[in-house]
Amino acid sequence: MTAHPPTKFPHIVVHAPALDGSRRVTEGDVTLGIASHLDDVVEILRMADLDRIEVEESDLIEWQGGGPDDWPGLSEHPES
Template sequence: MTSACPGSEHEHGSGSGSGGPGPAPRLVVHPPDHRGWRRVRCDGRSLGTAYRISDIAVFLAATGMEDAEDFDLTDPALVDWRGGGPDCWTPPPV
């Protein structure tokens, strides 16, 4: 499986062996703010604010991930989309 955040694979093992729940998603995309922008965090570390989905691949590439543009942002095992999925980039209703 491709790691969402290179360099820290040892930090998030489930510790339960096979059959137990897997590790929590390591990449978290927060809900859109009042402008529709979304904060992106990996292992608790801020990667930046995304204005569109393609920004996330740029953030991942900056962490050293090879082939970041091919990373599956729709995989719930790797990405925790909060407040809407990868197609949600509009501000919440006022």
């Protein structure tokens, strides 16, 4: 009987917000994109063919510096 290799699940990291509130999204050492809102994270994962991941609830996503509702750049900079 032949053993099957374990299925590799991606480890996605949404990094802590930058000064402008944007958050880098990575898979391992690869930057997938820069998000300014939760919808951007969804789109970045879709473009990386990872759109089957539930962004707000998945254990495959590590949220650093705040969760999916933390986008300080959106509320700290009032519109001119």
